[in-house]
Amino acid sequence: MTAQLDAPERDPGLPDPSAPLIASGNLRRRDAVSRAVTASATVAAFLAVAVLAILVFTVISKAWSVLSLSFIFTNPSGLDSGGIANALLGTIEIVAIAAVIALPVGILTGLYLTEFAGANSRSARFLKLVLDLLQGLPTIIVGVVVYGLIVAVTHRQSGFAASVGLSIVMLPLIARSSQEVLLLVPGTLREAADSLGVSRWRTVLGVILPTAAGGIATGAILSIARAAGETAPLLVLDSIYDPNATQLNPFGHGVPNVPILILTTSDLPSPSALTRAWGAAFVLLAAILIANVAARIMLARSRRKMMG
């Protein structure tokens, strides 16, 4: 940097700095280049929005004819007719169990990073690396690993195996988002509690967690939305089941679920089966997008609250 700053003083070819300021260089060309770049960046941004719009409108228009309350509340009868109630219930159950496993572990990991390990301590840096690596794992690998641990032992796919797989997908997301929110809790709150002689665990439970609750909930919702649409682990852990029956025992045979319903129906030749798959895609997409919007609103609100 300094070399570049010094250079002009030594360069005799440069114009006299005391000369009156007159625009030099090809201004028209520079302006044209700048305008072209501005235009193409604008086009790029609206291209991305267009892709989102195309995806959403495709799902809505293809699903339109099948959408009704009975589609959500009745079980399928064969591939071509009926609703998706059993798959919807199954997905809710699988994701709920995954959340019950991943939420406490993830939030406690976040607490460890912010409240117990020093910000730059070796253990904190190592744990953050581990969380980054877990988050970068291809989800199909999570699937085959849980397959080896549970399905290969019990000799059958199950909803529980799927929940364990999804909880591994959720864990790093929850841990990192909790950690980021906990870091935003003002240090003055901790110091105030310390100066009143409140023990650490009461500070955490009574002051820090309640302050960060909104942000932690946001992270939880986002990770649940992510897990609800995750398909690769379910393909190896929970894809063999009776598609027409309601099966909610997580330790029994496979639990019907929406992502696998979409995947297995998506390449069938029957148009009415395809329409049902689009309907399932619509329900899943609507739930996930609504959850994302809700999380965004909650995050804005809790940020405002915490910043005072």
Next chain:
Amino acid sequence: MSALRLRLRPRAAIGAEAARAGRTGDRILFALCAGAGLLAVFVLGEVVYQVISGARPAISKFGLGFLVHSRWAPNFSAFGAAQALVGTVITSIIALSIATPLGIAIAVYLAMMAPPAVRTVVGPLVEMLAAIPSVIVGFWGLIVFSPFVANHIEPALHNVLGFMPLFGAAQTTGFSLLTAGLVLTIMVLPIIAALSRDLFLTVPVELTEGAAALGATRWEIIRGVVLPTTASGVAAATVLGLGRALGEAIAVLQVVGDGTGIHSSLFQPGETLAARIANEFTSPESKLHIPSLFYLALILLVIGLVTSVLARMIATRFDVHRSLA
């Protein structure tokens, strides 16, 4: 705020008993938190261990030659990773070479050009694209996009660039490495765009306004100030996008066409590591089939871990530079 409701009791009441309760509580909470952290470490260790031990029979049978043999015929017990490896690399290259410039352009628009009202709407919409489940993107790719690729994109590319073997004759189905790469582009784009936008917003105003005061045009500010100060961060964002593209199984499985052999044309169906594992894991055809799929998973795991570490290293270097500046 419930701590504020703790009633202040006379000093005598906060005796040794309360102090002991505090210490025990602290210990329990610490044990829980440290236990959770250890569990996360254990999960990662278990993943690595399971993949290696699952792949062991295939490793001892095929050795490193597995990486270069392209024949994959489960019913003849012939297993080689080369075809899926090449497919993974090609689809990732397609996705990144489109998504990186596009994502940076979107980020530049959102961080520096968009009016505030547009920014608060378009920014979240771009991020929303990342929230769409891969199975739905893949479903759209299967039903809507691959016919479009077959009927419009492939003929157009073949007409203009057909002298290169990469762009051979158009195929009828549209299930190809090209389609898989384009679908991956859609999934990688929001990652690169959102991360780059956040980086561009951290560029100190003094630098950009200083350049503007010196008479630089908007493009000159971007090229001369914004991109150089954030280059390593943008590189890290790209590598994170690469990680996503390498590991995506479902959407690729739906559009890649499950082809055999390595072809020069991008329009031929192919296979990637993740898609092959997802496709074949539940229906093994011979004894070494599952261990071979685990071997593919091991290759994918190594590539994935290296990518994550690389992204982290680039990003940390970036942080160091920023804090020195």
